[in-house]
Structure formats: C-alpha cells, structure tokens
Amino acid sequence: MQKQKVTEVVLLACGSFNPITNMHLRMFELARDHLQDTGQYNVVKGIISPVGDAYRKKGLIEASHRLEMARLATANSDWIKVDDWESLQAEWLETAKVVRHHYEELHAEDHNKDDVDTVHHGKKRRVDENHSEISRHQERRDGPKLMLLCGADVLESFAVPNLWKQEDIAEIVGCHGLVCITRSGSDPYKFIHQSDDLWQHHRNIHVVHEWITNEISATHVRRALRRGYSVRYLLPENVIDYIQERRLYSAESEQKNADIILAPLQRYTSASSSS
Numbered sequence: 001m002q003k004q005k006v007t008e009v010v011l012l013a014c015g016s017f018n019p020i021t022n023m024h025l026r027m028f029e030l031a032r033d034h035l036q037d038t039g040q041y042n043v044v045k046g047i048i049s050p051v052g053d054a055y056r057k058k059g060l061i062e063a064s065h066r067l068e069m070a071r072l073a074t075a076n077s078d079w080i081k082v083d084d085w086e087s088l089q090a091e092w093l094e095t096a097k098v099v100r101h102h103y104e105e106l107h108a109e110d111h112n113k114d115d116v117d118t119v120h121h122g123k124k125r126r127v128d129e130n131h132s133e134i135s136r137h138q139e140r141r142d143g144p145k146l147m148l149l150c151g152a153d154v155l156e157s158f159a160v161p162n163l164w165k166q167e168d169i170a171e172i173v174g175c176h177g178l179v180c181i182t183r184s185g186s187d188p189y190k191f192i193h194q195s196d197d198l199w200q201h202h203r204n205i206h207v208v209h210e211w212i213t214n215e216i217s218a219t220h221v222r223r224a225l226r227r228g229y230s231v232r233y234l235l236p237e238n239v240i241d242y243i244q245e246r247r248l249y250s251a252e253s254e255q256k257n258a259d260i261i262l263a264p265l266q267r268y269t270s271a272s273s274s275s
C-alpha cells in the first residue's frame with residue numbers, strides 16, 4: 001500500500017489579542033488535533049501575530065502590552081510562538097500581506113538555495129501574479145504549508161461588504177488554506193456552501209467543530225476586568241498578574257480610539273467602496 005504524503009503545516013493566527021485568552025490558545029490545540037487526525041498534515045508550528053496599534057480598534061491597548069501578554073501565555077508552549085512583525089508596522093496591514101510575509105519567511109531558506117524568481121519578490125508584483133507564483137512554488141516545494149487560523153466570526157466577516165478584498169480572500173484561502181474554529185451562533189459549513197467564492201476553495205478550508213462551547217472572548221474579559229470581576233481560568237495566571245500589576249484594562253482604556261472617526265480599516269473600506 002502506498003504511504004500517504006504528510007504535509008507540514010504552520011498555523012498563523014492574526015487578531016487583536018486584547019488580551020490573549022485561553023480560548024486563543026485552545027484554538028491552536030483544536031486545529032492541530034483536527035489536521036493531524038486527517039493523517040495528511042503534521043503541524044510543526046503555531047504563530048500568534050497581534051495586530052499593530054495603527055488598527056485603531058476601540059479599546060485596543062498598546063501592542064507592546066498585547067505582545068508581552070501573548071509571550072507570557074505561550075511561555076510554556078514548545079510549538080506556539082509570538083511574532084512581533086505585524087505589530088511593529090507603522091500602518092495597518094491587510095491579513096493577506098501578513099500571511100504573505102510569513103510564507104516568505106518560512107520559505108526564505110528555499111529561496112536562498114536557488115536562483116528561481118519566486119514569490120519572495122512578489123511584493124512588488126500584482127496580486128494575481130503572486131497567486132500563480134505561490135501555487136507554482138507550492139507545487140515545486142515540499143516545504144511547510146501556511147494556514148490562517150481563525151474563528152468562524154472572521155470567516156463570516158468575509159461577507160461584510162468592502163471589509164476584505166476578493167483577491168485577498170482568494171490568496172489566503174486558495175493559495176494557502178484556512179482553519180476555522182466554530183463559535184456559537186455561527187455555521188461555517190452553511191456559510192461556505194452559500195458562497196461561490198469560498199466553495200471554489202472548500203477543500204482548503206478546514207472547519208473544526210468546537211464541541212465544548214466556549215464563548216470566552218477578549219471583549220468579555222475586558223468587561224469583567226473593568227468591573228473588577230475575576231477573570232481567573234479565562235486567561236493564564238501570568239497574564240492576569242501582568243494586567244493587574246499595570247491596571248491595563250479600565251473604563252478609560254476602553255475609550256481608546258473611540259474618537260477616531262475613520263480608523264484605518266474604515267478608511268480602507270470607504271476608499272474601496274468609492275472606487
């Protein structure tokens with residue numbers, strides 16, 4: 001019997017992580033179990049990429065703190081790492097660009113090994129050229145695949161008018177892959193079924209059903225913190241200590257960016273809706 005080829009996978013989670021919660025960590029475990037159960041994949045690394053301050057979401061505290069909390073939360077993990085590249089960018093970056101950056105990093109060694117002009121230089125090119133380059137590259141190489149890891153709310157946000165560029169969704173889902181964790185109130189299977197664009201790539205979308213309904217969200221955690229309620233068991237202990245020592249979340253911190261009339265994402269969406 002022919003042995004099935006096992007592909008190495010790196011999981012990338014992008015988000016605010018304001019703050020990181022146990023659910024964010026659990027997402028990685030769920031995704032790894034699910035992919036490895038198929039017998040087709042071996043998950044070798046998880047990357048947490050907190051969004052930069054320029055995202056200007058209401059209540060978003062400084063990236064330096066969000067990074068440090070994510071580092072504390074993953075200190076005991078031998079496979080989940082925190083990456084600061086996205087958070088250090090002066091401007092907000094679309095997720096497709098973050099995925100591209102990490103894909104390039106992963107394959108940088110390969111690129112150095114040969115002279116072939118690959119996606120490494122794709123940054124300056126049009127996105128469709130990038131797509132075919134990534135596909136060609138993936139066909140040629142045995143290197144790890146990069147998959148975006150997210151909750152079902154992010155998948156469903158693909159349908160919010162002008163929030164995501166179609167070519168970005170095609171690049172993320174079509175060229176790389178998506179692992180989506182169910183959240184209560186979401187139905188990712190139905191969502192994928194109803195979208196012709198996503199259905200085209202449905203084999204690249206791995207839906208992981210979280211049977212232990214878990215609605216820990218950073219919003220709930222911040223709310224509890226500013227009301228002085230316990231958040232024990234929702235976040236790692238060392239993250240709670242970090243927050244409490246610095247009094248990071250308060251009514252005041254929740255008002256951060258509240259006066260921003262056009263946050264970068266809205267600017268981008270209104271620009272693309274008028275073009």
Ligand SMILES: Nc1ncnc2c1ncn2[C@@H]1O[C@H](COP(=O)(O)OP(=O)(O)OP(=O)(O)O)[C@@H](O)[C@H]1O
Pocket residue numbers: 013014015016017018023024027149150151152153154181182183214215216217218219220
């Ligand atoms: N309870 C959950 N179940 C499944 N996915 C989750 C859950 N909580 C967060 N995620 C996912 O984690 C990723 C990063 O989350 P992010 O910090 O941006 O969102 P969040 O925890 O929902 O925060 P907020 O409440 O501030 O919007 C996203 O893909 C999000 O969908």
Ligand SMILES: NC(=O)c1ccc[n+]([C@@H]2O[C@H](COP(=O)(O)O)[C@@H](O)[C@H]2O)c1
Pocket residue numbers: 014015016051055057093094095096154163164165168265
């Ligand atoms: N067009 C895009 O690439 C796009 C749009 C909306 C959110 N995102 C990303 O999704 C993640 C989660 O965002 P929220 O915390 O706003 O749900 C963030 O990393 C953000 O950068 C990307």
